[in-house]
Amino acid sequence: MTDDDSETDWMPRNLPVVGRALAFGPGDPLYDVLLIAGPLVVLILALAGRNVVTVALAAGYVVGFVAVLAYHVSPADDRDGGPDR
Amino acid sequence: MNDGYRVVLRDLGRMLQVLAAILAASLPIPVVWGEFYAVPALVASALFPLAVGTYLKRRYAGADDPGKLHGMMIAASGWFQVAVFGTLPFLLVSWTVAVDPFPWPLSVPAGAGSETLAAFRDPLNGFFESMSGFTGTGLTMTDDEGALPATVQWWRTLTEWVGGVGVIVLTTAILARPGSGSLTLYESEARSEKIHPSIVSTVRTIWWIFLLFTFLSITILWLAGMPPWDAINHGMTGLSTGGFSVTDASIGEYDSPLVDFAMIPIMLLGSIAFPVHYLMLRGDIRNLYTDLQTRWLFGYLALGSVALIGLLLLDGTYQTEQVVLADGDLVLNGFGATLFQTVRYGLFQFVSAGTCTGFGTTGVSDWSAASQLTMSFAMVVGAAAGSTVGGIKLVRLATLVKGTAFRIRDVFYPDSAVRYFEMNGRRLSETEASREFEEAAIIAFLWVVFLGVGLAVLLLTAPTGVTLENAVFEITSAQGNVGLSAGITGPGMATPAKVVFLFNMWIGRLEIIPVLVLLRAVFKRGGMYA
Numbered sequence: 001m002t003d004d005d006s007e008t009d010w011m012p013r014n015l016p017v018v019g020r021a022l023a024f025g026p027g028d029p030l031y032d033v034l035l036i037a038g039p040l041v042v043l044i045l046a047l048a049g050r051n052v053v054t055v056a057l058a059a060g061y062v063v064g065f066v067a068v069l070a071y072h073v074s075p076a077d078d079r080d081g082g083p084d085r
Numbered sequence: 086m087n088d089g090y091r092v093v094l095r096d097l098g099r100m101l102q103v104l105a106a107i108l109a110a111s112l113p114i115p116v117v118w119g120e121f122y123a124v125p126a127l128v129a130s131a132l133f134p135l136a137v138g139t140y141l142k143r144r145y146a147g148a149d150d151p152g153k154l155h156g157m158m159i160a161a162s163g164w165f166q167v168a169v170f171g172t173l174p175f176l177l178v179s180w181t182v183a184v185d186p187f188p189w190p191l192s193v194p195a196g197a198g199s200e201t202l203a204a205f206r207d208p209l210n211g212f213f214e215s216m217s218g219f220t221g222t223g224l225t226m227t228d229d230e231g232a233l234p235a236t237v238q239w240w241r242t243l244t245e246w247v248g249g250v251g252v253i254v255l256t257t258a259i260l261a262r263p264g265s266g267s268l269t270l271y272e273s274e275a276r277s278e279k280i281h282p283s284i285v286s287t288v289r290t291i292w293w294i295f296l297l298f299t300f301l302s303i304t305i306l307w308l309a310g311m312p313p314w315d316a317i318n319h320g321m322t323g324l325s326t327g328g329f330s331v332t333d334a335s336i337g338e339y340d341s342p343l344v345d346f347a348m349i350p351i352m353l354l355g356s357i358a359f360p361v362h363y364l365m366l367r368g369d370i371r372n373l374y375t376d377l378q379t380r381w382l383f384g385y386l387a388l389g390s391v392a393l394i395g396l397l398l399l400d401g402t403y404q405t406e407q408v409v410l411a412d413g414d415l416v417l418n419g420f421g422a423t424l425f426q427t428v429r430y431g432l433f434q435f436v437s438a439g440t441c442t443g444f445g446t447t448g449v450s451d452w453s454a455a456s457q458l459t460m461s462f463a464m465v466v467g468a469a470a471g472s473t474v475g476g477i478k479l480v481r482l483a484t485l486v487k488g489t490a491f492r493i494r495d496v497f498y499p500d501s502a503v504r505y506f507e508m509n510g511r512r513l514s515e516t517e518a519s520r521e522f523e524e525a526a527i528i529a530f531l532w533v534v535f536l537g538v539g540l541a542v543l544l545l546t547a548p549t550g551v552t553l554e555n556a557v558f559e560i561t562s563a564q565g566n567v568g569l570s571a572g573i574t575g576p577g578m579a580t581p582a583k584v585v586f587l588f589n590m591w592i593g594r595l596e597i598i599p600v601l602v603l604l605r606a607v608f609k610r611g612g613m614y615a
Contacts, residue, residue, distance in 0.1 A: 026366070
């Protein structure tokens with residue numbers, strides 16, 4: 001624990017279950033979001049069934065992954081800051 | 086007791102504890118599906134390996150850290166014992182349904198039983214299914230997967246998914262050794278060693294990539310039109326290139342070109358080396374064409390698919406008068422319809438075979454011998470080392486092809502010429518190159534020998550009517566951990582054939598040598614040859 005922890009308590013990395021999951025994750029905020037959102041998306045698709053909203057949600061998840069990948073591929077991205085563990 | 090055995094038994098205990106945890110984590114499935122009668126079976130299936138695993142771990146807690154030899158023995162014996170204990174859910178659920186021993190609410194509802202579930206009352210059938218799952222093969226003892234309880238469907242899926250992660254960890258972290266191909270490819274100076282230098286962080290990285298791809302696969306399949314439960318199961322077994330299905334006709338059940346084409350990139354994801362996935366996710370997308378195995382994978386799948394489609398066209402296997410697509414907005418007639426159907430089935434089946442997945446969209450037992458043998462070739466080769474596939478792996482095929490050409494060209498150079506063998510942009514020393522050739526040649530040789538043994542037993546025990554190409558197809562499917570079937574595998578198969586298939590699946594997953602090392606250690610240290 002450091003003195004700065006109180007200022008970052010709200011961050012997902014500091015939450016009990018999510019934080020532990022992220023400790024095994026990519027160490028990249030964008031992939032972290034996709035990893036944490038994955039089971040929620042699948043759960044919503046299973047419970048809510050097929051409708052406009054869930055189709056948009058599923059499509060958004062896939063597009064989101066492609067966008068994150070494209071972001072990391074772009075020359076402007078600092079590769080050293082990419083997912084690592 | 087020999088110190089080596091202590092190390093192995095301690096780690097086997099740990100593996101059993103993990104298996105127990107996986108079984109315990111599956112408990113919500115029977116609850117969600119209202120299959121309460123399966124809960125005691127799952128609990129008992131988890132408690133037994135937990136008890137044995139805890140005993141072994143505590144009994145040999147003081148054992149040394151494992152070395153390379155132990156790693157091989159732990160991998161070989163671990164896969165076998167996990168398959169043995171993984172039999173329990175099949176056995177206990179099927180007997181629970183048969184005996185119905187519990188009062189309400191754990192009683193078995195009417196209609197829960199089926200002939201296909203009853204096959205698992207035979208422990209050998211359950212063991213076959215478990216071994217097929219954990220080795221990512223996908224050959225099955227069920228006649229109708231759709232009639233199985235959701236709990237059993239889930240356990241089949243989970244065995245393949247866990248087995249898929251396991252084999253990546255095995256090849257990239259534990260058994261990566263000089264001459265094993267994956268080490269040469271991913272240890273070069275220009276790349277990160279394996280995925281990371283430490284095994285623990287390698288495993289963590291594999292996990293997050295595998296999880297991310299799993300969610301992505303499920304979502305893609307759901308978008309393509311699969312029901313949620315089907316998408317979850319097929320997403321998991323597709324990515325792990327296992328091939329177990331929750332429907333009777335595998336992916337062919339949906340009769341949807343969109344689902345077929347959506348499944349292809351998922352199978353491809355599972356067949357690309359995970360160190361390459363890692364580099365690509367970091368933004369180094371050039372690996373799609375700079376990595377030797379990935380380049381060869383796309384090339385060989387493209388060429389093989391074209392060859393298979395050509396053969397199917399020549400044979401007139403899918404003569405079709407009309408195909409209606411996009412809810413009637415697009416109608417193909419005559420040759421266009423035939424071409425579309427042939428491309429659709431040929432492409433899917435070759436990718437399914439080449440990536441060692443084993444999903445089917447059409448029957449193959451009535452295909453011509455040339456078509457079946459083209460598929461058999463794909464199943465022997467497999468795809469990239471460091472992925473979830475079986476087969477001898479592309480890196481070894483590349484080593485054998487390039488190495489043979491290198492040796493032949495060598496004759497034309499003067500003795501004083503200094504030449505280097507290059508693999509994946511890396512110059513290998515004479516010793517490294519020899520080690521690579523040797524390993525590739527030994528694996529290929531052993532592969533053919535054990536295929537021959539399996540083929541002989543299968544032909545001796547198969548019922549009349551099974552052709553040679555059917556038998557070759559089936560045994561390469563088993564040893565290549567593919568799962569496509571020419572209709573031979575099933576509960577009615579002769580017991581010797583089942584036993585040989587179990588052995589072929591086991592050695593195929595572990596690339597033969599660790600199993601031979603284990604057997605030698607057991608026979609020699611066990612006193613049989615001492």
